[in-house]
Amino acid sequence: xxxxxxxxxxxxxxRVVFAxxxxxxxxxxxxxxxxxxxxxxxxxxxxxxxxxxLAAGKIEIAPSCDVRRAELCHYVGHADALKPSLxxxxxxxxxxxxxxxxxxxxxxAAIEAALQxxxxxxxxxxxxxxxxxxxxxxxALARLAAVFRPIWLLDxxxxxxxxxSQAVILEIMAAHLAxxxxxxxxxxxxxxxxxxxxxxxxxxxx
Amino acid sequence: MTADPHSGFxxxxxxxxxxxxxxxxxxxxxxxxxxxxxLERLAARTGRGFDxxxx
Amino acid sequence: xxxxxxxxxxxxxxxxxxxxxxxxxxxxxxxxxVLFFLCLVAxxxxxxxxxxxxxxxxxxxxxxxxxxxxxxxxxxxLFQADAEDGSLDLFLMSDTxxxxxVLVKCLAHWLLTGLPLVIxxxxxxxxxxxxxxxxxxxxxxxxxxxxxxxxxxxxxAALTVSLRRGGLLLAILILPLSIPILIFGVAAASGAMAFxxxxxxxxxxxxxxxxxxxxxxxxALRNGLE
Amino acid sequence: xxxxxxxxxxxxFLRLVRAAAPVTATITAILFxxxxxxxxLDSPPDYQxxxxxxxxxxxxxxxxMAMFVYVVMSxxxxxxxxxxxxxxxxxxxxxxxxxxxxxxxxxxxxxLWGKPEWGTWWVWDARLTSVFVLFLIYLGIIALWQVxxxxxxxxxxxxxxxxxxxxxxxxxxxxxxxxNTLHQSASVFRMGGPTIAMSMLxxxxxxxxxxxxxxxxxxxxxxxxxxxxxxxxRLSMLAASASEAGIPAIFAEPAQ
Numbered sequence: 001x002x003x004x005x006x007x008x009x010x011x012x013x014x015r016v017v018f019a020x021x022x023x024x025x026x027x028x029x030x031x032x033x034x035x036x037x038x039x040x041x042x043x044x045x046x047x048x049x050x051x052x053x054l055a056a057g058k059i060e061i062a063p064s065c066d067v068r069r070a071e072l073c074h075y076v077g078h079a080d081a082l083k084p085s086l087x088x089x090x091x092x093x094x095x096x097x098x099x100x101x102x103x104x105x106x107x108x109a110a111i112e113a114a115l116q117x118x119x120x121x122x123x124x125x126x127x128x129x130x131x132x133x134x135x136x137x138x139x140a141l142a143r144l145a146a147v148f149r150p151i152w153l154l155d156x157x158x159x160x161x162x163x164x165s166q167a168v169i170l171e172i173m174a175a176h177l178a179x180x181x182x183x184x185x186x187x188x189x190x191x192x193x194x195x196x197x198x199x200x201x202x203x204x205x206x
Numbered sequence: 207m208t209a210d211p212h213s214g215f216x217x218x219x220x221x222x223x224x225x226x227x228x229x230x231x232x233x234x235x236x237x238x239x240x241x242x243x244x245l246e247r248l249a250a251r252t253g254r255g256f257d258x259x260x261x
Numbered sequence: 262x263x264x265x266x267x268x269x270x271x272x273x274x275x276x277x278x279x280x281x282x283x284x285x286x287x288x289x290x291x292x293x294x295v296l297f298f299l300c301l302v303a304x305x306x307x308x309x310x311x312x313x314x315x316x317x318x319x320x321x322x323x324x325x326x327x328x329x330x331x332x333x334x335x336x337x338x339l340f341q342a343d344a345e346d347g348s349l350d351l352f353l354m355s356d357t358x359x360x361x362x363v364l365v366k367c368l369a370h371w372l373l374t375g376l377p378l379v380i381x382x383x384x385x386x387x388x389x390x391x392x393x394x395x396x397x398x399x400x401x402x403x404x405x406x407x408x409x410x411x412x413x414x415x416x417x418a419a420l421t422v423s424l425r426r427g428g429l430l431l432a433i434l435i436l437p438l439s440i441p442i443l444i445f446g447v448a449a450a451s452g453a454m455a456f457x458x459x460x461x462x463x464x465x466x467x468x469x470x471x472x473x474x475x476x477x478x479x480x481a482l483r484n485g486l487e
Numbered sequence: 488x489x490x491x492x493x494x495x496x497x498x499x500f501l502r503l504v505r506a507a508a509p510v511t512a513t514i515t516a517i518l519f520x521x522x523x524x525x526x527x528l529d530s531p532p533d534y535q536x537x538x539x540x541x542x543x544x545x546x547x548x549x550x551x552m553a554m555f556v557y558v559v560m561s562x563x564x565x566x567x568x569x570x571x572x573x574x575x576x577x578x579x580x581x582x583x584x585x586x587x588x589x590x591x592x593x594x595x596x597x598x599l600w601g602k603p604e605w606g607t608w609w610v611w612d613a614r615l616t617s618v619f620v621l622f623l624i625y626l627g628i629i630a631l632w633q634v635x636x637x638x639x640x641x642x643x644x645x646x647x648x649x650x651x652x653x654x655x656x657x658x659x660x661x662x663x664x665x666x667n668t669l670h671q672s673a674s675v676f677r678m679g680g681p682t683i684a685m686s687m688l689x690x691x692x693x694x695x696x697x698x699x700x701x702x703x704x705x706x707x708x709x710x711x712x713x714x715x716x717x718x719x720x721r722l723s724m725l726a727a728s729a730s731e732a733g734i735p736a737i738f739a740e741p742a743q
Contacts, residue, residue, distance in 0.1 A: 046350075049350070049354060050353070050354070051350050051353055051354070051486055052486065067356075070353060070354040071354065071355070071356045073354065075350060075351070075354060077347055077350065078347075079345075079346050079347030079350075080346070080347065081346055081347040081348045081350075081351055082346065083279070083283055083346065083348075084636070085282075085283055085286040085287060085636075086279065086282060086283065086286075090279070090282070093275065094275045094276070094278075094279045095351065097271065097272050097274070097275035098272045098275065098276065098351055098352070098355045098357070099351060099354065099355055100272070100356075101356045102356070105271075122726070122730035123726065123727045123730055123731075126723050126726065126727050127723070129636060130720075130723050130724045130727045131727055131731075132727065132728060132731045134731060135727065135731055211603075212537060212538060212539045212603040213538045213539075215539055215542065215599045215600070215602055215603060216538050216539060216541045216542055218599055219541075219542040219545055219546075219595075219596045219599045219600065220527075220545065222592065222595050222596065222599070223545045223549075223592055223596065226588055226591065226592045226595075227592075227701065229588070230584075230585060230588050230705055231705065233584075234705050234708045234709050234712065235708070237709075237712045238708060238711065238712050238715070241712055241715040241716055241719065242715065244719050245715055245718060245719050245722070248719055248722045248723060248726065249722065251726060287633055287634075287636055290634065292630060292633070293630060296626050296627070296630055299623065299626070300623060303619065303620075303623060306611050306616075307663075307666060310666075311610070311611030311612075311616075311666075311667060313607060313610065313611075387607075387608045387609050388609050390607055390609070
């Protein structure tokens with residue numbers, strides 16, 4: 001598994017967010033994207049996830065398969081995608097069913113295991129509205145553990161998390177890399193796991 | 207009650223009244239039962255005995 | 262959910278279950294459609310007068326217009342709620358086609374808003390002095406017509422997903438498109454003799470909407486991303 | 488030394504309900520027994536309407552209850568806005584569905600009472616229409632309760648709407664009456680007429696008191712439900728924040 005972006009440029013609202021960008025990640029490698037706010041970190045992640053059209057350049061995945069790139073990626077943006085009136089367990093069960101690919105439909109046991117892994121077992125049946133920001137963030141990240149997708153696109157996963165929770169997330173990320181996964185993470189903090197770096201400066205104006 | 211042609215409406219009215227009043231009573235008591243059950247489950251989980259009120 | 266290891270329902274099943282659950286819980290707007298429908302029907306006699314004979318003649322039209330507005334004005338949150346909390350992005354990344362996701366969301370909306378309207382319409386028809394046969398006509402035509410209203414309204418919802426005040430714009434966009442449904446719906450509802458012809462045309466319109474609108478709505482959603 | 492029970496405090500109120508509810512329940516049963524006996528067996532049919540006048544013994548009390556419950560709700564609304572007391576919130580929320588049920592009963596019995604004469608199930612008669620608008624207001628209030636999650640905020644917003652409604656009801660009543668006379672509808676239906684024979688007055692009085700005590704009993708029980716619902720919500724949030732902080736939730740929680 002390898003993902004390669006070449007001469008990438010994306011526009012949003014007529015403004016060139018970044019241009020002529022390239023990177024290559026093989027199985028087990030991670031890329032840390034840094035840069036000031038508005039430099040396009042989130043935009044890059046969304047572009048790789050296939051949520052945004054590319055102005056120029058291309059993103060290729062080898063070995064090429066007929067599955068859409070989006071179906072190979074997990075995307076955890078700033079929004080937690082949690083419905084306040086549903087419980088953490090119901091939210092995760094839905095997201096797992098939505099994002100499961102092919103025959104691998106996760107069972108309820110996988111959902112509970114994921115919640116357990118993120119330390120949310122005690123609050124699994126409480127409405128998401130009652131959870132703290134940190135718990136909501138962990139509930140959002142729990143889908144990484146519940147459903148397997150090779151490429152993870154994480155937009156500042158560690159914000160709003162206390163140190164012990166951050167340790168859990170970093171553990172999960174390390175395990176994913178060890179299993180041959182690929183991670184692109186936008187963050188300001190240094191990461192203990194070995195990553196290539198990609199600094200997005202202020203894009204030169206159009 | 208004499209066999210008044212419209213006595214059917216009287217019966218209907220009293221049946222509706224019975225249904226509505228019974229509905230109100232049952233709804234209130236059923237709500238109480240489920241709330242008490244949830245409260246006990248929650249109180250047990252948070253490790254605090256709790257007087258959930260009578261009945 | 263505490264099933265023992267049994268795999269979760271398919272994405273579409275889970276989505277339908279989720280939307281129905283959200284609609285019924287606190288904060289959900291399940292009963293809003295019916296109440297708005299009742300209010301619209303209730304205010305007409307105050308404008309027209311308490312004369313039941315007159316009300317009965319225009320009853321089907323009042324019920325249909327009320328159903329149309331109740332459906333359209335309840336649709337603006339169909340996709341907006343998901344867009345705001347980030348679920349919409351995940352819909353696009355699922356292996357389930359977006360068109361089917363749109364269809365299931367329309368089904369959930371119809372079950373929470375459209376169906377209750379159909380069930381309630383005979384009772385509200387009594388307020389307008391409709392006789393039994395007219396009530397049947399209204400209920401039958403609404404049962405077949407409201408799905409089409411929801412489906413076409415979904416296109417409007419998809420178009421206005423990123424707008425702050427999309428509700429009214431949705432109605433403005435979709436009202437012209439729903440005129441055929443209104444025409445044949447009211448014709449079927451009040452047509453004394455010619456019930457079948459308008460009714461069948463209405464069925465045709467609904468089936469056409471069922472087939473075409475998901476693609477249009479999905480296209481609108483994909484292009485609306487920013 | 489037990490302090491004077493302060494019924495504004497939820498815990499004391501729960502004890503009050505445990506004591507008072509059975510008493511008012513039995514009073515309600517007795518009143519209904521007498522009322523129904525008088526209404527159905529011991530009073531003469533009306534010389535004009537015949538037996539259908541017996542529906543009056545349901546219709547008039549439920550119309551009275553529809554108004555009475557709204558008054559109770561409005562005073563609770565004042566309690567919420569002025570003293571911001573959670574018990575006032577619970578009182579207000581508990582009253583809404585009961586009021587709606589009584590109003591619905593009033594509309595149905597009114598329709599059944601009028602059917603023989605009108606020939607249709609519904610006529611836009613002035614008084615029935617005003618009760619119908621009151622029913623719409625009740626439904627609006629219940630809908631508003633269901634949409635706002637935070638109980639405190641919901642109570643204050645619903646209180647404002649309830650008071651606005653209270654101010655508008657007389658205006659609605661007047662304008663509906665005028666609207667009714669303006670369009671002199673075909674059948675002017677006199678609801679029960681101004682003077683009621685003495686023999687019909689007693690069943691009416693008993694039935695009205697029976698309805699009132701029924702409401703008092705159910706209202707107390709419903710308020711207790713609301714108090715428990717709020718406690719569950721608070722305990723759930725405590726459970727969430729406690730596990731967040733990693734300490735088991737064993738701290739004492741003030742019985743507020």
